[in-house]
Amino acid sequence: xxxxxxxxxxxxxxKLPKFxxxxxxxxxxxxxxxxxxxxxxxxxxxxxxxxxxxYTRELSIKPYFKEVDVYCQxxxxxxxA
Numbered sequence: 001x002x003x004x005x006x007x008x009x010x011x012x013x014x015k016l017p018k019f020x021x022x023x024x025x026x027x028x029x030x031x032x033x034x035x036x037x038x039x040x041x042x043x044x045x046x047x048x049x050x051x052x053x054x055y056t057r058e059l060s061i062k063p064y065f066k067e068v069d070v071y072c073q074x075x076x077x078x079x080x081a
Contacts, residue, residue, distance in 0.1 A: 020071045023078050025053035032067040044070040 020030040029049040036042060042063055048055040059077075061070055 016066065016068055018067075019049075020067075022048045022050065022053060022055060023075060024048065024055050025050050027053075029053070030055075030071065032070050034061070034065070034067065034070065046070070046074050 018031070019028050020032070021028055022030045025048060027048075027050050031047050031049055033045045033047070034042060035045065042061050042065070044059050044061045044065070046055075046057045046059065057074065059070065059074060061073065065073075
């Protein structure tokens, strides 16, 4: 007499996206680069990979921002909210 085996449930971790939606050309082509500079000020470069769009923007960000936070700040500034 043995016990029944328990069903193993694997929980997948969600990953942060690497490409974001471009508000100008509506394609999943925005890529964000975070530049580390000496001191507290960090810069982020936002580029659209679509050859027809070619949108580029540079923002100053807080030291603890990740790519998703930079994208949210960019969208807020793009739409003027």
